[in-house]
Structure formats: structure tokens, C-alpha cells
Amino acid sequence: MLMAYLCWCYRLSTDGHDFFTSYDEVYDSFDAMGLQENLLRGIYAYGFEKPSAIQQRGIVPFTKGLDVIQQAQLRTGKTTTFCSGILHQHDYNVVECQALVLAPTRELAQQIEKVMRALGDYLGVKVHACVGEIIVREDQHILSVEKQY
Numbered sequence: 001m002l003m004a005y006l007c008w009c010y011r012l013s014t015d016g017h018d019f020f021t022s023y024d025e026v027y028d029s030f031d032a033m034g035l036q037e038n039l040l041r042g043i044y045a046y047g048f049e050k051p052s053a054i055q056q057r058g059i060v061p062f063t064k065g066l067d068v069i070q071q072a073q074l075r076t077g078k079t080t081t082f083c084s085g086i087l088h089q090h091d092y093n094v095v096e097c098q099a100l101v102l103a104p105t106r107e108l109a110q111q112i113e114k115v116m117r118a119l120g121d122y123l124g125v126k127v128h129a130c131v132g133e134i135i136v137r138e139d140q141h142i143l144s145v146e147k148q149y
């Protein structure tokens with residue numbers, strides 16, 4: 001199968017000018033990415049041994065706090081890429097909502113919730129999908145009173 005992937009990073013520079021660049025660092029193992037230990041445990045426990053092409057290029061820019069645009073073919077590991085990046089950046093000493101992922105469909109939102117929960121298994125992360133047909137007040141309660149991440 002032809003594997004196509006693209007990874008761009010975008011950040012406001014300190015002098016106020018934008019810059020836009022392709023990201024060409026490649027990490028051929030999850031260990032080499034400098035990820036939180038408990039995130040690594042989650043990745044390996046999920047059954048991943050070697051990062052896919054988009055993961056080799058896409059996870060680390062997330063962990064550096066860059067604004068990232070990624071594009072790759074279906075089923076190449078995009079969801080895992082941004083979930084890992086998000087989970088790495090959390091401060092697990094702070095009990096508050098720290099990330100919001102927007103998805104265009106209920107199925108995608110639920111798939112992202114599943115992956116986030118699995119990868120974050122050893123991090124103690126709390127994940128909640130706010131989808132239609134569930135009372136909005138319940139979502140608000142979970143995200144505020146229960147202090148979900």
C-alpha cells in the first residue's frame with residue numbers, strides 16, 4: 001500500500017511573524033520520543049510495538065506544543081498520533097479539563113474517546129465524549145463537578 005503522510009508545524013514566532021514549516025524529524029521507536037513513562041506503558045499495552053509513518057513524524061511536534069497539521073491515508077494511525085500528543089502534554093497534578101477534541105461525527109468522537117482512554121490507562125486520565133442524545137447538563141456536570149480531564 002502506498003503510504004502518504006504530511007506533517008506541518010505552525011507557530012507564532014516571538015517577533016510576531018508567523019512561520020510555517022514541514023517537520024522532518026523522524027523517530028523510529030516510541031521509546032525515542034521522550035514520552036511520559038506511563039503513556040509509553042499505555043501505548044505498549046495497547047499492542048503497538050513500532051510507530052507508523054505518521055506517528056514517527058507526528059507525535060513529537062505535539063509534545064513540543066507546536067500547532068500541527070497532519071494528513072495521512074485512512075487507518076494509518078492519525079488518531080493515535082494526536083491522542084498521544086495530547087496525553088503527553090497534560091499536567092496530571094492538575095485536576096481540571098485540559099484538552100478538548102472536536103470531531104465531526106458521533107462515531108469518530110466515540111472512537112477517539114476509546115483510544116484516548118486506552119492509551120491513558122496508566123496515566124489516570126479521565127475522558128468523556130459529549131455527543132448528541134445525552135442530556136447536556138450531564139455533560140456539564142461531568143466536565144465540571146467531577147473534574148474530568
Ligand SMILES: Nc1ncnc2c1ncn2[C@@H]1O[C@H](COP(=O)(O)OP(=O)(O)OP(=O)(O)O)[C@@H](O)[C@H]1O
Nearest residue numbers: 048049050051052073074075076077078079080081
Ligand atoms: N503503531 C501501531 N502499531 C500497530 N497498530 C496500530 C498502530 N497505530 C495504529 N494502529 C492501529 O491501526 C488502526 C488505525 O489507527 P488509528 O485509528 O489511530 O488511525 P487513523 O488514521 O486515525 O484511522 P481513521 O482513518 O480510520 O480515522 C487501529 O486499529 C489502531 O489500533
